Amino acid sequence: MAPGKWVHEQVASFWSRYLYFVGIRQQNDQLRLELDSAKKELADLRENASEVERLRQILSLTPPIDWTRRAARIISHRLGPNAALETFLIDKGSAHGVSVNMPVVSPDGVVGRVLRLSPTAATILLITDPNSRIPVVSQKNRTQGIVKGEGPTKELTLQYVPQGAPIEEGEVLVTSGLEEIFPKGLPVAKVTSIGRSGSSLFQLIHAAPLFTPRQLEEVALLFKANAAAVPVAPAAAPVVAPPPQPTTAPVSPIITPPNAAPTGKPQKGLKTPAAIPPAPGQGAPPPAPAPAPTPAPVPAVVEPAKPAKPAKKADKPAESEKKRRKPARTEGQ
Amino acid sequence: MRPARIVFWALLTLAGVWLQNIVPGVDFLAPGLILAMQEEKWTVPVWLGGIWLFIQEGTGSMPFGAGILWYGALAGLYFFGHWLFEARNFLFMLILGACLGAMHFLFINVMALLQDWSIYLDRLGVEAVQQALIFPIEWGLLYLIHHHLPGDPHAA
Numbered sequence: 001m002a003p004g005k006w007v008h009e010q011v012a013s014f015w016s017r018y019l020y021f022v023g024i025r026q027q028n029d030q031l032r033l034e035l036d037s038a039k040k041e042l043a044d045l046r047e048n049a050s051e052v053e054r055l056r057q058i059l060s061l062t063p064p065i066d067w068t069r070r071a072a073r074i075i076s077h078r079l080g081p082n083a084a085l086e087t088f089l090i091d092k093g094s095a096h097g098v099s100v101n102m103p104v105v106s107p108d109g110v111v112g113r114v115l116r117l118s119p120t121a122a123t124i125l126l127i128t129d130p131n132s133r134i135p136v137v138s139q140k141n142r143t144q145g146i147v148k149g150e151g152p153t154k155e156l157t158l159q160y161v162p163q164g165a166p167i168e169e170g171e172v173l174v175t176s177g178l179e180e181i182f183p184k185g186l187p188v189a190k191v192t193s194i195g196r197s198g199s200s201l202f203q204l205i206h207a208a209p210l211f212t213p214r215q216l217e218e219v220a221l222l223f224k225a226n227a228a229a230v231p232v233a234p235a236a237a238p239v240v241a242p243p244p245q246p247t248t249a250p251v252s253p254i255i256t257p258p259n260a261a262p263t264g265k266p267q268k269g270l271k272t273p274a275a276i277p278p279a280p281g282q283g284a285p286p287p288a289p290a291p292a293p294t295p296a297p298v299p300a301v302v303e304p305a306k307p308a309k310p311a312k313k314a315d316k317p318a319e320s321e322k323k324r325r326k327p328a329r330t331e332g333q
Numbered sequence: 334m335r336p337a338r339i340v341f342w343a344l345l346t347l348a349g350v351w352l353q354n355i356v357p358g359v360d361f362l363a364p365g366l367i368l369a370m371q372e373e374k375w376t377v378p379v380w381l382g383g384i385w386l387f388i389q390e391g392t393g394s395m396p397f398g399a400g401i402l403w404y405g406a407l408a409g410l411y412f413f414g415h416w417l418f419e420a421r422n423f424l425f426m427l428i429l430g431a432c433l434g435a436m437h438f439l440f441i442n443v444m445a446l447l448q449d450w451s452i453y454l455d456r457l458g459v460e461a462v463q464q465a466l467i468f469p470i471e472w473g474l475l476y477l478i479h480h481h482l483p484g485d486p487h488a489a
Contacts, residue, residue, distance in 0.1 A: 078357035079350070081464070082393025082400060084441045084452050089392070115394065123394055130451035151453035 051217075057107035058220050064183040069105075069220040070096070075121065077214065086129035086152055086213070087115060092221060095119045101181050103222040109187035109210035110134065110175060111219050126213055127188065128152060133159075136173040136188050141166040147173060147188055147207065156189050158205035165203065169194060173207055183222065337482045342369070342381060345475065350388060356467075358460030360389070363433060364426075364472035366404065367411055371420055372479055382408070395444055406436055421476070426469040434465030 055071065063069045072090040079089075092098050094117045102114040104124050112132065115125040125132055132149040136158070145161040161167060171191045177184030189207035197204040342365070349361040362385045369378035382404055389400040410432050411420075418425035438461040445452045 076354060076392060078394075079392040080353050080389045081358060081360040081363075081403060081437055081460075082389055082395040082441075083357050084445060084457070085394040085450070087394045118391070121391075125394075130453060152456065 054218050058218055061105065061107050061220055063222055064185065066225045067183050068223045068225055070223060071218055071220050072104075072122075073218055074216055085115070085131065086126040086149065087112075087123050088126070088213070088216070089121050089123055090219065090221075091121060093118050093120045093122050097223065098122050098221060103182045103186070104219050105186060105222060106211045106216060106219050109189070110182060111211055111216065113181060114221075124219070127156065128154070128209055128213065134182065134188060135176045135178040137176040138167050138191070139172045139174050139187075140168065141171065143167045144176060145173075145205070152213070155192060155206040155208050158189075158191065158207050159202065161203045161205055163196070163201060163203055167191060167194060167203070167205065335482075335484050337484055338373075341479065341482055342377075346381075346385070346388075349385075350392075353392070356463065358437075358456070359463050359467055360403070360433075360437075361467070361471065362388070363404075363407055364468055364475055366407065367426075367429065367472060368475050368479060370408070370411060378408075395441075396448070399440075399444055403436075403440065406440075407433065410436075423469060423473060426472045430465045430468030430472075433468055434461040434463075437461045437464050 058069070058071050061069060070092065072092040074088050075091050076089040078087060090104075098114055098117060100114050100117060104111045104113060110127060112124045112126040112129075115123045117123075126149070127134060127147065128149040128151065130149050130151055132147075134147045135144065136147050137144045143161055143165045145158040147156050148159055149156055158167075158173065169191050173188045173191065175182040175184055175186045175188060187210055189209050191205060191207045193206045195204045345365045346362070349365065352361040353359065366378055366382055366385065369381050386400045386404055389403065390397055393399060410429060414420075414425060414429060418428070438457055441452060441457055442454075444450075
C-alpha cells in the first residue's frame with residue numbers, strides 16, 4: 001500500500017506542479033497586486049512609525065514651569081531668492097496664538113525663535129544664523145556667555161567669556177533666560193573647542209548645535225502658560241505678562257511714587273528744582289518760587305477801547321516771575 | 334489662453350517652487366517671467382508676476398517689498414535691454430542672467446544693510462553665480478518647450 005500511496009502522491013504532485021496550470025496566471029496576477037498593496041502599506045506604516053517616534057520625542061519634552069508646548073510641522077526650509085537668512089517655515093501662525101520671538105525647540109534643544117508671522121505660518125530664525133544671539137550659561141561651571149550663529153555648516157561661537165573663566169570641552173550650554181525670550185535651562189549647544197585669539201580679553205570657544213537643521217521635520221513652540229490660553233496673540237515683541245492679580249482693580253504699568261499726586265498734571269512739578277532732592281554734598285535745594293502774585297484789576301476807565309490789554313497785563317506777572325527766578329537760579333549755580 | 338499654455342505655466346510654477354526648495358537662493362521663476370513677456374499677451378506676465386511675487390514674498394525672509402523690487406528690476410532690465418539687443422537672443426539672456434546674479438548679490442546686501450542684518454557672504458556669492466548660470470539655460474529650455482506646445486504656430 002505504501003509504495004502505491006507514494007506513487008500516487010508523486011504523480012499528483014507532478015500533475016499539479018508541471019501540467020495542470022489552469023488559473024495559475026490569474027492567481028499570480030492577484031498575488032502580485034496584493035504584494036504591491038502590502039509593500040505600499042508597509043512603507044506607509046514605516047513612515048507612520050517614524051513620525052510617531054519623532055512626535056513621541058517632542059511630547060517627551062517637558063516644558064519649564066509656566067510654559068506649555070505645541071507641536072508644529074516644518075513645511076519648508078530656505079526657499080527662493082529672498083531667503084537670505086537661516087530660516088524655515090512652520091505650519092502654525094498667528095491664528096494658532098504664535099507671536100514674534102516665541103521660542104522654538106526640538107527634543108534635542110533650542111532650534112530658534114519666531115522671526116515673522118502670517119495667519120497660518122511662521123518663519124523661524126535658526127540659532128545658526130549670524131543674526132541669532134542667545135545668552136547662555138554653561139551647565140557645569142555656570143560660566144556665562146552669548147552664543148552667536150556663524151552661518152550654515154559652521155559651528156556656533158560662544159562670545160564674551162573672560163580669559164580664565166572655567167569652561168570645559170563637551171560641556172552643554174543652556175539658556176540663561178536673561179533676554180526674557182527663552183525659558184531658563186534649555187540646552188542650546190555643546191562646547192567643542194576652547195582656545196585663545198591673540199590679545200583678546202575673551203576666550204575663543206566654539207560649540208556645536210544639538211540638532212541638524214536639514215533633518216528636522218517637527219518642532220515644538222513654547223507658549224507662556226497664560227499666553228497659550230489666548231488663541232490669537234498680537235504680532236508684536238513678546239511682553240512678559242503680569243501675574244494674575246487677586247483684586248479686580250486695573251494694574252498700571254507705570255510705577256508711581258507713593259507721594260505722587262493722583263492726577264497727571266502735578267507730576268510736572270517733579271521736574272522743578274524744588275522737587276528734586278539735593279545730591280549729597282550739594283547743599284540745600286534752592287527755595288521754591290513764591291506763588292505768582294495775582295494781577296491787579298485794570299480799571300475799565302483807563303483804556304476802555306482795548307480789550308486785548310487785560311491779556312497783556314495778565315502776562316506781566318509771568319514775566320516778572322521769570323525775572324525774579326533768574327537771579328535765584330544763578331545763585332544756585 | 335489655450336489649455337496647453339495654462340498647463341505649461343501651471344507646471345512651470347510647480348516645478349519652479351520645487352527647484353527653489355532644492356537650490357535655495359535661486360529664482361527659477363524669473364526666466365518664465367521673461368518668456369511670458371516675450372511670447373504672451375501683456376496680461377499673462379502681469380498675472381504670473383503677481384502670483385509669483387506672493388510666492389517669493391511668502392517664502393523669503395525679507396520684509397514685504399523685496400519681491401516687488403526684484404521682479405520690478407528684472408522687468409526694467411528686460412525692457413531696457415530689448416531696445417539694445419534682440420529680445421530672443423541667447424546672448425541677451427546670458428547678459429540678463431549675469432545682471433540678475435549681480436543684482437541678487439547687491440540687492441540682498443543692501444536689504445541686509447538697511448535692516449542691520451549680518452549675512453553669509455560666501456553663500457550669497459555662490460547663489461549669485463548659480464543664478465547667473467541657471468537663468469539663460471532655463472530660459473533656453475523653456476523657450477524650446479513653449480515653441481513646441483500644441484497649437485503653437487512654431488510647432489512642427
